[in-house]
Amino acid sequence: MTAHRPAHIAMFSIAASGHVNPSLEVIRELVARGHRVTYAIPESFADKVAAAGAEPKIWTSTLPTDDDPDAWGTELIDNIEPFLTDALQALPQLEKLYEGDEPDLVLYDITAYPARVLAHRWGVPIVQFSPNLVAWKGYEEEVGKPLFDPLKETERGKAFFDTFAGWIAENGMDLSVENFMGRPDRCLVVIPKALQPNADRVDESVYTFVGACQGERAEGEWARPEGAGKVLLVSLGSTFTKQPGFYRECVKAFGDLPDWHVVLQIGKHVEVAELGEIPANIEVHNWVPQLAILRQADAFITHAGAGGSQEGLATATPMIAVPQAVDQFGNADMLQALGVARHIPTEEATAEVLREAVLTISADPEVARRLADLQTQTAAEGGTKRAADLIEAELPGH
Numbered sequence: 001m002t003a004h005r006p007a008h009i010a011m012f013s014i015a016a017s018g019h020v021n022p023s024l025e026v027i028r029e030l031v032a033r034g035h036r037v038t039y040a041i042p043e044s045f046a047d048k049v050a051a052a053g054a055e056p057k058i059w060t061s062t063l064p065t066d067d068d069p070d071a072w073g074t075e076l077i078d079n080i081e082p083f084l085t086d087a088l089q090a091l092p093q094l095e096k097l098y099e100g101d102e103p104d105l106v107l108y109d110i111t112a113y114p115a116r117v118l119a120h121r122w123g124v125p126i127v128q129f130s131p132n133l134v135a136w137k138g139y140e141e142e143v144g145k146p147l148f149d150p151l152k153e154t155e156r157g158k159a160f161f162d163t164f165a166g167w168i169a170e171n172g173m174d175l176s177v178e179n180f181m182g183r184p185d186r187c188l189v190v191i192p193k194a195l196q197p198n199a200d201r202v203d204e205s206v207y208t209f210v211g212a213c214q215g216e217r218a219e220g221e222w223a224r225p226e227g228a229g230k231v232l233l234v235s236l237g238s239t240f241t242k243q244p245g246f247y248r249e250c251v252k253a254f255g256d257l258p259d260w261h262v263v264l265q266i267g268k269h270v271e272v273a274e275l276g277e278i279p280a281n282i283e284v285h286n287w288v289p290q291l292a293i294l295r296q297a298d299a300f301i302t303h304a305g306a307g308g309s310q311e312g313l314a315t316a317t318p319m320i321a322v323p324q325a326v327d328q329f330g331n332a333d334m335l336q337a338l339g340v341a342r343h344i345p346t347e348e349a350t351a352e353v354l355r356e357a358v359l360t361i362s363a364d365p366e367v368a369r370r371l372a373d374l375q376t377q378t379a380a381e382g383g384t385k386r387a388a389d390l391i392e393a394e395l396p397g398h
Contacts, residue, residue, distance in 0.1 A: 006034045007395050010103035011054065011129075012094070012115035014086075015042040015065055017238045018307055019109045022131040022190045024052045025213045029388040038103065040094055040112075059093040062086045070242075072325075076147065077156050079326070084164050087113035094118060105395055116180065117171045125394045128184035132191060132306045132327045135182050136201035144178055186394060188387050191306050192313055192378035195334050208390055211381030212310040220289035222263075222296070228281075229259030230298040232358060233317075235290060237305045240324035241267025244274040246349055250301065253351035254358070255279035263293055291315070299362040301354065304332040304341075313340070313378050316371035318361040322349050339370045 009030055013019050020041065027037050031053030039054035044065065046056035063086045064071035072079055091114040098118065106126040108115030119126035135144075151157035164177045173180070186206060193199050193209040224231060234250050236243060247266050254262045255278075262282040266272070272284050290308070294300060294315040302308040304321040309331045312319045319341035321332035335341035342357045361367055382389075 005397075006036060007104040008036045008038065008101070009105050009107060009391070010038045010040065010057075010098065010115075011049075011107040012040045012112035012118075013045075013109040014063055014111045015044045015061055016063075016111075018305060019111055019131060020045050020048060021307060022213060023107070023109065023129050024048070025384045026129075026190075026387045026391070027052045027054050029384050030391065033388060033392070038098075038101070040097065040115075057094075057097045059090055059097060062089060076151060077154070077160065081156070081160055083111055083113060084160060084167075088163075088167060090114050091117060105391070107391065113180070116184075117168075117173065120171065120173050125396065126185055127391055127394055128187040130184075130187050130189045130191075130207075133196050133330065134187060134189055134202060134207050136196075136198040137203060138198075138201060139182075140178065144182070148178065188390060190387070192310055192374070192381060194313065194338060194374055194378060195306070195309055195331060197330065197334065209381055210387040210390070211378045211383050212314050213384040213387050214291065214311075214314065220292060222289050222292040224296050225261055228261035230261070230362065231293070231296055232260055232262045232299045232301065233265075233288070233290070233293045233297045234262065234301040235265040235288065235308065236267065236303040236322070236324060237308060238267065238287075240303060241265075242269035243324075243346070244270045246322070246346060247275050249349060249351045249354060251275055251278065251282060253355040255282055257281070257355070263288055263297075265290075299358045301358070304328045304335060304343075306331065309335060310378070313371070313374050316368070316375040318364070318367050318371065320344060320354065320357045320361065322346055338374065340367055340374065 011023060011027060030037050037054040038057050039049040040057045040059055041049050042061045043058050046058055049056050063082050094114050102122045103124060105124055106115050106119040108128055110128060110130050152161055161177050168175055168180055189207050189209045190213050192211045196202060232254060247264060247270060250264060254260055260281060264282055264284045265288045266284060266286060268286055278284055291311055294311050294317050297317050300312050300317045301320045301322060302312060303324045305328055319335055321335050321341045321343045323329045323332045332343040336343040342361055344353060344357060
């Protein structure tokens with residue numbers, strides 16, 4: 001491989017675990033290769049990005065955080081409007097942070113709209129990091145128009161598109177709102193190709209599937225208790241965890257189940273006391289080192305977020321998908337279609353249904369075979385090192 005002169009690479013993201021975590025191992029790898037990496041991020045994630053070797057460039061965001069998932073609202077406009085509002089106020093902050101310290105290349109999460117404006121202004125290459133599914137040929141007609149055309153007829157929707165289009169134009173870019181949001185110049189997709197709908201129609205001259213960019217994450221260890229026959233991990237991720245009723249069903253389903261040890265992660269919105277009496281074979285935590293547990297687990301009840309889904313595939317763990325929001329429903333369907341998970345809607349996730357699903361899927365040899373195939377397939381996508389190679393390939397003068 002050709003040696004590169006050290007470059008200044010700037011990464012842009014928002015303060016959300018599902019958007020920061022997928023980039024961290026790649027940042028660590030780029031720093032190890034001698035590059036200087038700055039990372040524009042709100043204060044709450046500064047320590048995390050610094051631990052990966054990047055220099056935090058701290059800006060103030062108006063977006064809801066993992067602490068307040070309800071603030072995202074329930075309608076499409078509630079989900080997309082905050083990103084534009086945040087971008088409008090973030091751009092001047094980011095301009096100032098990078099004045100006189102412009103990078104050679106920009107990396108950006110799908111939510112970091114100002115990054116695309118700044119890269120255009122600086123005249124430097126830009127590479128998007130997508131932690132979830134990407135658009136395919138025909139996406140606009142099949143998904144985009146049915147989703148956004150009705151929105152454009154509403155007052156809020158019209159205001160959103162008009163403001164966004166005006167912002168793009170005033171920054172000298174000739175792009176539609178839809179293309180600005182959903183059609184990057186170059187993109188590294190940090191999910192396994194197996195999780196991508198219509199993967200055969202994705203333009204691979206723009207999008208490269210590198211799979212999960214995992215490393216030996218310093219997230220903590222987990223020791224399998226002595227005498228534990230099988231291990232089940234239950235986690236709804238870091239945001240949509242306010243589900244005491246669901247956790248109570250899990251306790252009822254698996255408490256004192258012979259030969260099973262259960263690790264139950266409940267997040268920060270639920271108190272252990274709300275779950276009632278906890279049987280001896282269940283350990284309850286606000287947070288757990290998920291990957292360390294999955295490497296030893298026999299089954300995984302997950303919300304089917306992009307991170308959890310790919311960690312389930314990487315560790316060949318049979319999954320029960322109980323999606324809570326956004327892309328999780330599509331991921332749950334994909335995992336079920338791949339034959340490695342069962343999709344159970346939250347309202348149907350009773351103790352009886354969950355117990356039957358876990359016992360059945362964890363004992364199914366066909367599920368184990370498919371998981372082994374997918375584990376091999378996703379490992380071959382290259383992960384962290386391939387992502388770093390492809391970023392270096394975009395550097396000026398390569």
